[in-house]
Amino acid sequence: MLDSKYVEENLEKVAAGMKDRGAPFDSGRFRSLDQERRQIIKRVEELEHERNVGSKRFGELKREGDQGAADRLQAELRVISDKIKDLAGDRSNADNNLREFLLGVPNMPHESVPVGKDSADNREVRRWGEPRVFGFEPKDHVELGKILDIIDLDRAAKITGARFALYKGLGARLERALINFMLDIHTREHGYKEVLPPFMANSESFIGTGNLPKFAADLFKVEGTDYYLIPTAEVPVTNIHRDEILSGDDLPIKYAAYTPCFRSEAGSYGKDVRGIIRQHQFNKVELVKFAAPESSYDELESLTANAYRILELLELPYRVVVLCTGDMGFSSAKTYDIEVWVPSENTYREISSCSNFQDFQARRASIRYRQAGGGKPRLVHTLNGSGLAVGRTVVAILENFQEPDGTVTIPRALVPYMGGVERITT
RNA sequence: GGAGAGGUGACCGAGCGGCCGAAGGUGCACGCCUGGAAAGUGUGUAGGGGGUUAACGCUCCCUCGUGGGUUCAAAUCCCACCCUCUCCGCCA
Structure with missing residues (x-):
């Protein structure tokens, strides 16, 4: 606000x-x-x-x-x-x-954000890695998941419905390995504190982050309660400090959280219906920062770098785009999207979105800090970004590391997390 | 689910119809003390909003978990709800 x-x-x-x-x-x-x-x-x-x-x-x-x-x-x-x-x-x-x-009024765009209408006007600011040249026709992750019997979409549809996934065997282990890998890097090497928040939050928390009142249709509400399933860890983690006055000495506060995310995907009928790119439930490791206003844009740069470092460690080609004014989310003043290379679509797909909300969320949620020299409390700046969306990382690994016979090599950095497994085979 | 206790400032904690935005302490800020520090000591220190001002400021209103009620007047009395703690039951 x-x-x-x-x-x-x-x-x-x-x-x-x-x-x-x-x-x-x-x-x-x-x-x-x-x-x-x-x-x-x-x-x-x-x-x-x-x-x-x-x-x-x-x-x-x-x-x-x-x-x-x-x-x-x-x-x-x-x-x-x-x-x-x-x-x-x-x-x-x-x-x-x-x-x-x-x-109902969205955040003011930062002056460094390019003015534009939609995603076509986003500007690429970084590109890393070369998309692999396949000597064969690469399969998509749906097919690979079937061949290897690690992703079962049919049975997930039986259990729940469309846009859900059942991971099996090494697929389930891969998902778990990625969560642990990401959390370890962010906590041990990037200085984030690990938190494991509730997966439901009340409406006040959702108002704090800007998801309510405007975007109720995107959420799953728990019947008979004031609770909603979280669409991202941003909601519970940002609200950790709602209605608090923090000490300026403690800033920036950096949290990393694994949570599942639940999204109704209202209005996305017919979009990404195949595979696990767009699900009602997916796993994500989220990075959240509370920063002083003076340094929040530096913090956005480092947060984004923390996120794409995961892709570099996993040897996955990506690019970073800065979203234009017309493509940004409601609460954001500036957003970088990190997009990973997806061979079956021959394009880069969003795998992380890193934003500085400045004081927009902090004002709604009343999150302030007192500077070292005393004085009036000021609103903090809040930031967050995926580090990373786990399901889409699985897609990228399966498709980028596949062999002609459908088997998949595990990126070197991930092998210890896979219990020494170097390759997923039939 | 049943019984009880409690939610007060950045934090701890007193107050239980007007003299209370709130004693005392901790923390913090500034000063004294010191060669320097610690200890000691003095002073100050809630938030939000309105009016006015170029600004410093001055002034008024609101806030003692949240929302209602009683009253000329509510932190204080009444009602509902939320949360925390203890005991019992149930349960992973």
Whole structure:
């Protein structure tokens, strides 16, 4: 959520930023909501002041024993109190209206973000590794998964439905190996603290990260509760410090978390229906940072580097693109997507998304810090990125490391995590 | 699921109708002390919002888990809900 004061003082700038994003923004409506709220607050506070002064006076009269004056004053005060009660509803309406308006406004894009309409306008900023030249027709991961009997989509559909996977044998072990490998690298070499959060979170947490109220349709809700299945560890992990004031000395705080992720994928019918690229449930190792505003963009660079390092260790070719204004997520000020090479599609596919949200989430979730020299608490900047999506990493390994007979070589770095297995065979 | 106890500032903890945004302590900041540090010592130190101001500031309102209620007046009384702890039951 943007700061209403910031919006009020930079109305044109905000309108321009929203235009770059392709997001509707009614600055006239903002202005009238803002002013309405201020007027009501002023009126209520004047009445409250009157009541407080009168109440004190009433106490004095009682002590002095002037019963007549006290009774008269009490009658007056009762009228004032009633008026305040009448206005209470107006006030909360005005507050809610403004808040609701602002909750629907996406973050301002950072100045370094290219202006553009959609993914075609994203800009490549890094490319690593050479896509392998196959001396044969490479198979896709669905076929490989069947041949090796490690991914069973038919039975998963029986158990649950479409867009679910059943991993078996070395497939299940590969998934587990990748989770452990990623967590080990991030915790031992990149300085993140491992956390294992709840896989459900309440609506307040979802509002904190910006998933609610706008994107309820993307979530699975647990019936009869206020809980939703998490679509990413970003939600529970960012909310670790909701409503807290952190010590500036502790920043940046860096967490790495493995969780499954649950997404309804509403509106993606017909998209990536084959295979395990797009699932209702998938595993992911997520990186989350709480940083001081001065250093948050440096932290975004290092977080992104921490994520693509996994791909380098796994010898998987990738590229990094910076998303343009029109392609960025709702809460993000700047996003890098890391895309891994997928031979069967002859293209790079997103495997990680690394974003700086600046104070957008921190304001919603009230996550602040106090600087070493004391002073007022300031909002932290929050960042996160996948490090990495595990299912898509499996896809990349199977397809990039396949042999003509359908067997798959395990990347060297992963062999210890596979219990010494160097190759998946039939 | 049943019975009980409790949720107060960055943290611990007192207060149980007006003199309480809140004693005391810890932490933190600044100063004294010291060759330097520790110890000691003095002072200060909640958050959010409105008005006003170029700004420093001044001023008002709200906040003692959350939301209602009683009252001229609520941290304090009543109701509902959430969370934590203890005991019993059940359970992995």
